[in-house]
Amino acid sequence: MSRRLFTRIANDLAGLDPFFTQRPDARNYEGFTTLQKCTTAIRQLAYVTVADALDEYLQMSARTTRECLYRFCHNVVKLYSKKYLRKPNAYDVQQLYQAHEARHGFPGMLGSIDCMHWGWHNCPTAWRGQYTRGDHGYPTVILEAVASQDLWIWHSFFGLPGSLNDLNVLYQSAIFTDVVM
Known part of the structure; x- marks a missing residue:
């Protein structure tokens, strides 16, 4: 920071x-x-x-x-x-498009999506298998977030089992429902 x-x-x-x-x-x-x-x-x-x-x-x-x-x-x-935890309006989307195109040279990009594993040290024993992935070795909860360079978080999805991979997280997330519908 x-x-x-x-x-x-x-x-x-x-x-x-x-x-x-x-x-x-x-x-x-x-x-x-x-x-x-x-x-x-x-x-x-x-x-x-x-x-x-x-x-x-x-x-x-x-x-x-x-x-x-x-x-x-x-x-x-x-x-x-x-200011930072809301859906973007038309003006915000245009600003994000311009900022990402200027910075990354990739037109039509709104933000970066990422999944992060947070350790869950007090995970109930019955859920440990569902929330533990082999590469971590301990239970984690996944936070999926989309953020732009100006600290605007325009999507977050929290609480998925840590055993999921990024594709499974995207399938369960509501991020693409607005695009599909």
Whole structure:
């Protein structure tokens, strides 16, 4: 993640939710900064770590770390969903076509589709076989997403068993139903 994007998200969160501003705690010591709270939330999301794994790195309790993650996710959706989590209109499609043609030299391209496996460490034993693929060796859940270079996520499909390959994910996804119908 670029520094500019990180500071933009942190500043937007601090403006929306007073939790993300630095303020004194019960002992009248200065609390955690906006950057520390955003860092712990993003680290949990990026590295799939548990809340108490960051206590030595950021000197933050597991309870505070969990609250940072919860509020971060809730407020990011509140802040950016109307702009970045919606279907593209005709103007957006034209802008995406032009941007991809200029960058990749490939006309008619809206975005890049990708499937990502997220480790599911608390997978129920009865479902382990369905969610485990041989190359990973542990249960995963698949996130399918289409995003453009301006961070606009115009499609996401989450929760498929990790044993599926990309073609099976596309067959189950609703991404092509608008095109086919």
